[in-house]
Amino acid sequence: MSSPSEIAQRWQQLNSTVAAAARASDRDPQDIRILAVSKTFPLTAVEAAWAAGARHFGENYVQEGVAKIAACTLADVVWHYIGPLQSNKTRQVASHFDWVHTIDRLKIARRLHEQRPAELPPLAVCLQVNISADPNKAGLAPDAVAALAEEVATLDRLQLRGLMTIPAADQSAAALQQDFARMAELFRQLQTEHPQVDTLSMGMSDDLTLAIAAGSTCIRVGRGIFGDRPRQG
Ligand SMILES: *Cc1c(COP(=O)(O)O)cnc(C)c1O
Numbered sequence: 001m002s003s004p005s006e007i008a009q010r011w012q013q014l015n016s017t018v019a020a021a022a023r024a025s026d027r028d029p030q031d032i033r034i035l036a037v038s039k040t041f042p043l044t045a046v047e048a049a050w051a052a053g054a055r056h057f058g059e060n061y062v063q064e065g066v067a068k069i070a071a072c073t074l075a076d077v078v079w080h081y082i083g084p085l086q087s088n089k090t091r092q093v094a095s096h097f098d099w100v101h102t103i104d105r106l107k108i109a110r111r112l113h114e115q116r117p118a119e120l121p122p123l124a125v126c127l128q129v130n131i132s133a134d135p136n137k138a139g140l141a142p143d144a145v146a147a148l149a150e151e152v153a154t155l156d157r158l159q160l161r162g163l164m165t166i167p168a169a170d171q172s173a174a175a176l177q178q179d180f181a182r183m184a185e186l187f188r189q190l191q192t193e194h195p196q197v198d199t200l201s202m203g204m205s206d207d208l209t210l211a212i213a214a215g216s217t218c219i220r221v222g223r224g225i226f227g228d229r230p231r232q233g
Pocket of ligand 1: 082205221224
């Protein structure tokens with residue numbers, strides 16, 4: 001388990017890496033959000049990252065995420081659900097999270113819309129795209145994005161914010177770059193239809209520089225902030 005000062009040090013280091021990657025592509029570092037993926041890490045780790053400056057946190061498991069959110073007393077924290085989502089868990093997610101990155105079916109979107117509590121602002125959502133056509137990964141085919149986006153945009157308890165992807169892991173840098181470029185193109189197309197779209201959630205510890213060069217606005221990093229996982233997630 002990492003100490004608060006180790007977490008703070010990694011957070012600073014990661015910010016420098018992101019800023020350098022942004023400047024290398026003539027981008028403003030401010031336009032790239034770092035989502036601290038706190039799945040499997042305790043609330044004390046979230047508190048340490050928050051003290052270092054992190055405000056956006058990502059969780060993959062509904063039960064664990066909801067428990068952490070309920071116990072968290074920090075100000076201005078934004079919670080992102082980035083895990084697979086089944087119908088029987090949508091109510092918990094709609095009631096506790098601010099964002100969901102993993103929408104790939106209308107049925108799930110409709111349930112989140114129906115279950116989002118009236119006193120909360122609309123749930124911010126991204127559509128997950130299976131850009132590498134990886135049979136082991138969730139997500140829409142690229143040519144299915146426009147139709148689902150149109151449906152989601154009619155659900156007023158959701159706010160369509162963009163796209164998310166997890167490319168296949170075992171690719172060459174060239175293939176990965178191609179996937180990221182295709183995501184950026186899909187993202188631009190989506191923005192022409194839906195001007196409120198502002199989020200391209202793409203890039204993790206090992207590929208964040210390539211993702212930023214391609215136009216990512218949100219990288220998702222866990223171990224690069226919190227250290228190795230206490231248990232396998
Ligand atoms: C776990 C996870 C991450 C972060 O992975 P690390 O290996 O902890 O950096 C990013 N995105 C998604 C969707 C994840 O599930």
